[in-house]
Amino acid sequence: MSFSGTNPFTKTEVATDVLTAEAASWQLIVWNDEVNTFEWVIETLMEVCGHSYEQAEQCSYIIHFKGKYSVKEGMYEDLEPMCNAILERGISATIEELVS
Structure with missing residues (x-):
């Protein structure tokens, strides 16, 4: 008996590349x-x-006690208004990229 085509019992793997866009994570210090x-x-903070x-x-x-603390993490666009509001209240704050 002769079969033409592919063997239905053969397992084949298909390689796929998945592109993921990782948004940089930032921290509000x-x-x-x-x-x-x-x-x-x-x-x-509340x-x-x-x-x-x-x-x-x-x-x-x-x-x-530590001199600084990351009070919030997220997207820069979300943290920037919070940082500005904290600064307007006379409290020192910065936004730094989260190093992983």
Whole structure:
């Protein structure tokens, strides 16, 4: 018996290239200073970044003891208005690319 064509029992692999666009991830850094109170930083993080009281309080302690802390990660376009709002409140903040 002779079969023409492909063997239906043969497994073939098809190589496909998948292109994925990875958006650069950024972090919003808040820096420690000797001017702003814990209460002001906590209130700012709650109002600007949407943190809960507990989360904002923890961030403020880390900022105080470590000198800075990444309070939010995301797309640059999302973090920029938050950074500007924090700066307008007299708190030092920067946006840095997240290094992985």
